[in-house]
Amino acid sequence: MKTCACGSKTPYDECCLPFHLGQQLPQSAVQLMRSRYCAFVEKRYQYILDTHAKxxxxxxxINLLAQDAPEWLGLQVITAQEAKNQATVSFKAWYIVAKQIDVIYESSSFIKQDGRWFYTEGEQMTAPLPKRNEPCVCNSGKKFKQCCLLRC
Structure with a gap:
């Protein structure tokens, strides 16, 4: 059974798939952010569009989202602040493009409208690549040098 890419360590079909299929709604901005990351991994671009505030x-x-899709490595949620109808979640989403590891380090804003959370926009930040002996960004439990660094 395939583990969900969002980092929950639960099966995909029990975690983010029900969101992607419209069977459930994320109950928090963090849950939405994780399900959006997973949608990028699974190439479920309609979900990403549907959960982006119009x-x-x-x-x-969808065509723009599908262009030059990277190989996603892992997600790290850094902080989350949620109020009644708005939230901010900062995260690092690691990926490989053209044999280079990079990261989207973002502070994302979310709003809740009619009982549903939507992504609005994000502030991009910079993050250094992990050092060779640090834990790998894919959450494998291995050192970076023994895992994803070998893929470049």
Missing amino acids: AFRQGLT
């Missing part, structure tokens, strides 16, 4: 899409389309 007023903030700025021409975003």
Whole structure:
């Protein structure tokens, strides 16, 4: 059984798949953010579009989302602050493109409308790559040098 890419360590079909299929709604901004990351991994671009607040899409389309899709390595949630109808979640989403490891380090904003959470926009930040002996970004439990660094 396939483990969910969101980092929950539970099976995908019990974790994010029900969100992706519209059978359940994320109950928090963190849950939405994790399910959106998983949707990128699983190439479920319609879900990403559907959970992006319309007023903030700025021409975003499924075709744009699918262009140059990276190999996703892992997600780290750093902080989360949630109020009644708005939230901020900072995270690192690690990936490989053209044999180079990189990261999206973002402080994302979310709003809750009609009982549903939506992503609005994010502030990009910079993060250093992990050092060779640090834990790998894919959460394998191995050192970075013995895991994802070998893939580059």
